[in-house]
Amino acid sequence: MKFSPLVDELIQSLRCLPGVGPKSAQRMAFQLLERERSSGAHLADTLAKAMREVGHCQSCRTFTEEEKCSICASSKRGNSETICVVETPADVLAVESGGHFSGRYFVLLGHLSPLDGVGPDELGLHLLEQHLASGDVNELILATNPTVEGDATAHFIGDIAARYEVKVTRIAHGVPVGGELEYVDSTTLALSFTGRKQL
Amino acid sequence: MKFSPLVDELIQSLRCLPGVGPKSAQRMAFQLLERERSSGAHLADTLAKAMREVGHCQSCRTFTEEEKCSICASSKRGNSETICVVETPADVLAVESGGHFSGRYFVLLGHLSPLDGVGPDELGLHLLEQHLASGDVNELILATNPTVEGDATAHFIGDIAARYEVKVTRIAHGVPVGGELEYVDSTTLALSFTGRKQL
Ligand SMILES: [Zn+2]
Ligand SMILES: [Zn+2]
Numbered sequence: 001m002k003f004s005p006l007v008d009e010l011i012q013s014l015r016c017l018p019g020v021g022p023k024s025a026q027r028m029a030f031q032l033l034e035r036e037r038s039s040g041a042h043l044a045d046t047l048a049k050a051m052r053e054v055g056h057c058q059s060c061r062t063f064t065e066e067e068k069c070s071i072c073a074s075s076k077r078g079n080s081e082t083i084c085v086v087e088t089p090a091d092v093l094a095v096e097s098g099g100h101f102s103g104r105y106f107v108l109l110g111h112l113s114p115l116d117g118v119g120p121d122e123l124g125l126h127l128l129e130q131h132l133a134s135g136d137v138n139e140l141i142l143a144t145n146p147t148v149e150g151d152a153t154a155h156f157i158g159d160i161a162a163r164y165e166v167k168v169t170r171i172a173h174g175v176p177v178g179g180e181l182e183y184v185d186s187t188t189l190a191l192s193f194t195g196r197k198q199l
Numbered sequence: 200m201k202f203s204p205l206v207d208e209l210i211q212s213l214r215c216l217p218g219v220g221p222k223s224a225q226r227m228a229f230q231l232l233e234r235e236r237s238s239g240a241h242l243a244d245t246l247a248k249a250m251r252e253v254g255h256c257q258s259c260r261t262f263t264e265e266e267k268c269s270i271c272a273s274s275k276r277g278n279s280e281t282i283c284v285v286e287t288p289a290d291v292l293a294v295e296s297g298g299h300f301s302g303r304y305f306v307l308l309g310h311l312s313p314l315d316g317v318g319p320d321e322l323g324l325h326l327l328e329q330h331l332a333s334g335d336v337n338e339l340i341l342a343t344n345p346t347v348e349g350d351a352t353a354h355f356i357g358d359i360a361a362r363y364e365v366k367v368t369r370i371a372h373g374v375p376v377g378g379e380l381e382y383v384d385s386t387t388l389a390l391s392f393t394g395r396k397q398l
Binding site (some may be wrong): 024040066 | 202203216227228248263309
């Protein structure tokens with residue numbers, strides 16, 4: 001015991017947050033106790049409610065407290081024949097902010113990582129396969145991250161999709177628009193050459 | 200709205216924590232939702248309880264859910280004639296870890312900072328004055344941080360104490376100027392106690 005039992009427990013509990021070590025947990029606890037009592041109480045309420053009520057969209061797996069997320073629930077986009085596969089809900093947000101994609105998503109909530117116990121089941125791939133088998137999907141766009149794990153995951157999903165009459169594409173990788181060639185890493189640069197298109 | 204309403208509210212609520220911006224709040228929310236449901240629920244419980252039940256020690260002002268903290272409640276230290284004035288509960292911890300001080304504390308929970316609206320009342324100085332007026336205090340050790348604000352606070356308290364028959368000392372030797380008490384090693388801190396000077 002360092003402080004009072006309840007204060008110690010608060011500091012210890014805050015350490016479940018990613019990136020929060022002993023010192024920052026202590027700083028957080030004291031700031032909440034000193035001058036953020038109502039914000040702290042509101043965080044406690046929201047956190048309890050979210051941990052209890054937020055589940056996965058039945059169709060795309062993203063986090064939502066409803067049966068389906070707003071995109072899957074919309075009559076226009078929810079029945080789109082194009083599905084974009086991404087790793088995280090934040091990736092959905094990134095693609096949405098581009099404003100150029102009007103299909104629906106499938107959110108893996110991760111990538112294949114056997115060492116961490118993340119296999120096809122953990123990524124909900126049987127649910128994705130149900131979508132493919134339904135005959136309602138025309139194109140599957142694989143927008144996993146251009147990392148070793150993201151690429152491996154994309155290839156794995158591509159192999160599954162090959163069993164169905166579905167067009168499978170992978171988003172293009174190359175030099176970012178507005179970027180300067182000399183600051184782009186060599187792998188990206190290599191990809192931009194292999195993926196070059198005739199003008 | 201970016202994600203579902205409840206997920207958005209969780210991300211927003213997490214931003215009341217110090218040092219947590221939009222990106223880290225998002226990362227925290229997703230990690231809790233993905234694989235820390237029970238830790239998250241436990242944090243919510245503890246946080247709610249702490250915001251509701253943790254108050255101030257009636258004697259020294261530090262955070263505790265009891266009427267008095269463990270030091271003030273102990274018959275040996277709680278009646279000590281020596282009071283060490285520190286800025287934060289973490290400073291109490293730092294002095295305690297040195298193991299050389301056996302008196303009691305008075306925790307200001309801050310320092311004088313007129314621009315932030317922190318005056319004598321916010322630091323509980325009338326409670327400290329009650330201790331001085333009671334005749335039970337022999338020596339007041341001012342262990343506020345050796346910063347401009349900490350020094351100003353120490354002088355302000357020294358002026359109050361001058362009205363009473365109390366020896367007032369300021370820790371001096373060893374603590375690096377501009378440093379913060381809770382990060383000083385215990386040997387240095389011990390030197391600062393043995394080398395204290397009368398104000
Ligand atoms: Zn959905
Ligand atoms: Zn106390």
